[in-house]
Amino acid sequence: MSSPRKRSLFEKASGPVFFLSLPLLWEAVSRSGLVSKLYFPTAADIIAVWFSLMADGTLPLALYQTFSRMAAGFFTAACLMIPLGAAIGLSPRLRLLFTPAIELLRPLPPPAIIPAAMLFLGIGSSMKIFVVFFACSFPILINAMEGARRVPRLFTDTGRVFGAGKGRLIWRVILPAASPRIMSGLRVALPIALIVAVLSEMVGSVDGVGHFILHMQRVFSIPQMYAGVVTLGLAGWIINALFMLADRKLLAWYGGWKRGGA
Amino acid sequence: MLEIKNFSKTYAANGACPSPAVENVSFTLRRGDLLVLAGPSGCGKSTILTAAAGLAPPTCGQILLEGRPVTAPPKEMALVFQDYANSLFPWRTVTGNVLFALEGKGLSRKAMRDAAASSLESVGLGGFGDHYPWQLSGGMQQRAAIARGLAYGAEILLMDEPFASVDAQTREDLEDLLLRVRERYGITVLLVTHDIDEAVYLASRILVLSKRPSTVAAEITVDLPWPREQVGTRSLARFIELRNHIHQLLKAGAPSL
Numbered sequence: 001m002s003s004p005r006k007r008s009l010f011e012k013a014s015g016p017v018f019f020l021s022l023p024l025l026w027e028a029v030s031r032s033g034l035v036s037k038l039y040f041p042t043a044a045d046i047i048a049v050w051f052s053l054m055a056d057g058t059l060p061l062a063l064y065q066t067f068s069r070m071a072a073g074f075f076t077a078a079c080l081m082i083p084l085g086a087a088i089g090l091s092p093r094l095r096l097l098f099t100p101a102i103e104l105l106r107p108l109p110p111p112a113i114i115p116a117a118m119l120f121l122g123i124g125s126s127m128k129i130f131v132v133f134f135a136c137s138f139p140i141l142i143n144a145m146e147g148a149r150r151v152p153r154l155f156t157d158t159g160r161v162f163g164a165g166k167g168r169l170i171w172r173v174i175l176p177a178a179s180p181r182i183m184s185g186l187r188v189a190l191p192i193a194l195i196v197a198v199l200s201e202m203v204g205s206v207d208g209v210g211h212f213i214l215h216m217q218r219v220f221s222i223p224q225m226y227a228g229v230v231t232l233g234l235a236g237w238i239i240n241a242l243f244m245l246a247d248r249k250l251l252a253w254y255g256g257w258k259r260g261g262a
Numbered sequence: 263m264l265e266i267k268n269f270s271k272t273y274a275a276n277g278a279c280p281s282p283a284v285e286n287v288s289f290t291l292r293r294g295d296l297l298v299l300a301g302p303s304g305c306g307k308s309t310i311l312t313a314a315a316g317l318a319p320p321t322c323g324q325i326l327l328e329g330r331p332v333t334a335p336p337k338e339m340a341l342v343f344q345d346y347a348n349s350l351f352p353w354r355t356v357t358g359n360v361l362f363a364l365e366g367k368g369l370s371r372k373a374m375r376d377a378a379a380s381s382l383e384s385v386g387l388g389g390f391g392d393h394y395p396w397q398l399s400g401g402m403q404q405r406a407a408i409a410r411g412l413a414y415g416a417e418i419l420l421m422d423e424p425f426a427s428v429d430a431q432t433r434e435d436l437e438d439l440l441l442r443v444r445e446r447y448g449i450t451v452l453l454v455t456h457d458i459d460e461a462v463y464l465a466s467r468i469l470v471l472s473k474r475p476s477t478v479a480a481e482i483t484v485d486l487p488w489p490r491e492q493v494g495t496r497s498l499a500r501f502i503e504l505r506n507h508i509h510q511l512l513k514a515g516a517p518s519l
Contacts (some may be wrong), residue, residue, distance in 0.1 A: 009398070028396065034494065092496075099298065117293070152348050154343060154345060154349050155348065156347040156348070157341075157343075158318050158341075158343070158349045158351070159362075160316075160317065160334070160335045161315055161335045161339070161340060161341045161409070162335075162340065162362055162363040162414055163335070163337055163360075163363070163366040163414070164365075164366065164368075165366075168365065172362070173351070176351070176353045177351075177353070179353070222388070253352050253394055253396075254352045254353075256352075256394060256396050257394070257396045259350035
């Protein structure tokens with residue numbers, strides 16, 4: 001593989017410079033008087049409020065609540081839907097059984113089930129976990145299904161020739177071979193999990209970052225509201241970065257293989 | 263040790279009339295044989311091999327290993343596929359791929375590592391265990407596939423056009439490697455090829471198959487001296503004679519234009 005082209009200073013610096021100039025742009029717009037200062041506080045104000053809310057534990061607590069719901073829903077979906085998807089992908093009979101139900105439920109926007117979920121589960125954590133679980137299930141399930149279904153015949157034949165029984169075939173051949181597809185299901189589900197967790201907190205909750213943002217808007221604590229938004233932005237970015245790191249480590253082989261290696 | 267009896271395979275395409283690919287082929291693979299199935303492309307050679315490996319049952323006929331019918335891949339046989347890039351697992355290193363063949367055997371970790379290392383050594387991949395297959399050349403990947411078969415402890419190595427996807431020089435190296443490891447491990451080989459020169463060079467016996475639906479056109483015992491040697495063997499008068507004879511047989515069986 002040839003080493004990547006050397007990047008010029010402009011290419012290297014342009015991203016971070018643009019990112020850092022956003023608060024300055026914000027500050028300029030706020031000070032220009034084009035929009036009401038009440039709705040558009042200065043960046044300096046927002047950042048100051050953000051630091052104090054982080055320091056007094058308000059935002060960390062809210063973030064912890066949001067994140068733990070998101071993680072619980074996401075991991076439950078992963079633990080149940082990857083095996084179920086693989087099983088459906090491998091069995092034409094299960095495919096016939098499940099496909100109509102999946103196709104019917106899949107286009108349903110997850111927020112639509114929040115009111116019903118509130119009836120059964122109240123406005124506590126279990127409702128949010130359930131809604132996140134529901135929203136994450138479909139991308140994970142469908143990708144695991146396709147991944148298992150499209151495992152090249154030669155891989156499974158090879159496994160059988162070298163004495164793999166059903167268990168070894170599934171764990172050592174089919175799941176690794178399907179892992180690129182499974183990972184893309186998880187990659188799609190991850191931001192959905194955050195979106196749905198926040199949204200369900202806005203609709204029915206007494207805590208979490210979603211509730212915090214909406215509440216601050218209602219009591220006209222506008223810098224606080226923006227501080228909540230910034231927190232979510234940063235959290236989303238960090239979660240995604242961590243996932244990409246795991247993805248790159250787990251699927252290092254896949255890129256090399258697809259490129260044809262040496 | 264491996265008997266193919268009245269083997270027939272019919273493929274039923276959707277809607278179309280079922281067309282026979284192989285019709286009533288019988289032969290016996292004896293211990294120590296290097297039997298080559300030679301025939302034109304698409305004549306069903308690979309079909310016979312896949313069935314012998316226990317991967318797809320014949321439509322009619324029987325496959326017997328030491329007298330027992332083969333219904334699933336038996337542990338006495340290993341298969342080397344033509345498409346090495348998709349039969350070596352790309353998520354495992356070369357050593358990992360060889361270890362796969364050892365994982366069902368209940369060996370200790372150390373015994374497995376040692377066995378994998380020694381079989382890689384014997385195909386000349388000693389220093390390449392930590393590479394991924396896709397980091398290696400085609401010839402080296404096929405060596406890794408052979409090492410996996412050796413590590414599995416197979417008595418019979420089934421090979422489906424194993425050297426068809428590599429360049430000429432590499433192909434000669436791999437042919438000689440096969441002859442060497444066969445000698446050293448005392449394995450029996452059933453190899454499929456459409457290359458007549460390769461068939462004559464490698465084989466102790468050649469089964470010439472006719473065009474589709476294929477039947478056995480001839481069985482030829484290759485009486486060339488051992489050990490075979492690329493330049494020497496290929497320039498023997500007997501080599502050329504056998505080669506031309508098979509060529510005639512295949513031409514006679516080929517569709518006339």
